[in-house]
Amino acid sequence: MSRRRTPRPDWVIDRRRLLGHRIADLRRQAELSQEQLANLAGMERRSIQRYENAQRDPQFSDLLLIAHALRVHVSDLLHSEQPHDGV
Known part of the structure; x- marks a missing residue:
């Protein structure tokens, strides 16, 4: 498996953490x-x-499965009250 050449920006890490909190x-x-x-x-x-501990990025198909299991729309997993940069 190839590694990223550059580390992910802090705002990406923050959004992954927010996603994990939202799923939990x-x-x-x-x-x-x-x-x-x-x-x-x-x-x-x-x-x-x-995913909840922000140790991994979920694949989109996993987000769909999680949302379906929770009986919410996938956008509800990604929704956050926190301000964010760029996305």
């Missing part, structure tokens, strides 16, 4: 554990954990 908040609102969400989404619990 929606999961808790749905009264689901990470294991339950993973099962509903057809994923490994470890993937949910890594």
Whole structure:
């Protein structure tokens, strides 16, 4: 697997962190554990954990599966009340 030549900008890291918090908040609102969400989404619990902890960037298809399992639109995962740069 190839590595990035330049590190990701801070604002990208911040948005990944916000996405993780958003997934965790929606999961808790749905009264689901990470294991339950993973099962509903057809994923490994470890993937949910890594996304919530901003350790990995989810693929778009994973976002679709998570949103479907949480019964929200994928844009609800990406929505944030925080101001952001460029996106």
